[in-house]
Amino acid sequence: MSEGGILLVDKPEGPTSADVVRVVKRRFRPAAIGHLGTLDPMATGLLPLCIDAGTKIAQFLAAERKAYRGRIRLGRSTDTADRTGRTTGEASVPVLDRDQLEALARRLLGPGHQRPPMYSAVKQGGRELYKLAREGIEVEREPRPIEIHALSLVAAPDDASALDFAVECSKGTYVRVLAEEVAARLGTLGCLDSLHRTGFGRFSIDEARPLDQLLEMEALPLLAPREALRPTREIEVDRGTAFAIAAGQRDALGRIDPPRPGERFGAVIAPGGRLLAVLEAGGPGWRLRRVLDPDATRLYRS
Secondary structure (H helix, E strand, O other): OOOEEEEEEEEOOOOOHHHHHHHHHHHHOOOOEEEOOOOOOOOEEEEEEEEEHHHHHHHHOOOOEEEEEEEEEEOEEEOOOEOOOOEEEEOOOOOOOHHHHHHHHHHOOEEEEEOOOOOOOOEEOOEEHHHHHHOOOOOOOOOEEEEEEEEEEEEOOOOOOEEEEEEEEEOOOOHHHHHHHHHHHOOOOEEEEEEEEEEEOOEEHHHOEEHHHHOOOOOOOOEOHHHHHOOOEEEEOOHHHHHHHHOOOHHHHHHOOOOOOOOOEEEEEEOOOEEEEEEEEEOOEEEEEEEOOOOHHHHOOO
8 A cells, every 4th residue: 555645436336435435445454544425325426535644634625516417317206315215206297398407407506505305414413314214203404505506407318207417516415305306396206316426526537446446456546645635726835834834833834925815725845745734724824724744843853
């Protein structure tokens, strides 16, 4: 194993995100491993894993935007809002008109609110909603803010009761709930029939490898932490400033150019190209969020 980084997995249908973590851990024996952005067992596509040193930057990779494509099954609703659930209703499917679908997609763009589904990992009263749902208990859920950045809806060419879609949305968006809303606005019922994640922040499905292929490799194709943090701005510092930051001296942050408008994080690069720390914009300047190089105080001591 290398020092660690981010592994981009193309998850197959069937295993949970935790299952993927378990098989990779069993095969490669990393010291630390976790995943970003849970995918349901039915869902496929991009699942980033943080391995060893990659776990240190996990908190800075929480994607503000995710991308998916998939299919909505019209005429049927389920208790899980996807095809794996128990049927809760059936309805006729209207004739799907391209102009109508394009207009609906435009109306759904922008900020809005969504009520989390009962079959979700959201906790209420200390318990996950899906555990309550399995016991036949339904509770009130507060709507949460979301945003749909891009959406296309197209009648499936091979199925008169299905829609194909592509969506870019904010974190916290449940595509299953979006599928139900699309169906409702078309005057019918619906559920998610398939889901494939194609983007997670700066990461793309084009960079991912199928899980079975990864498990046959001798070494994992990891993105180094420095590469994984891009396009976060890199801030190069001299030896003295690197030592001061590593030692937690706050006045050292005053030597660094302040955050630019819209910037949230900055990656501090020490002499030799080592990723030293991550800074967070705070007021007019920076706050030190985490020192990533455990050898920094030794390496840069004057």
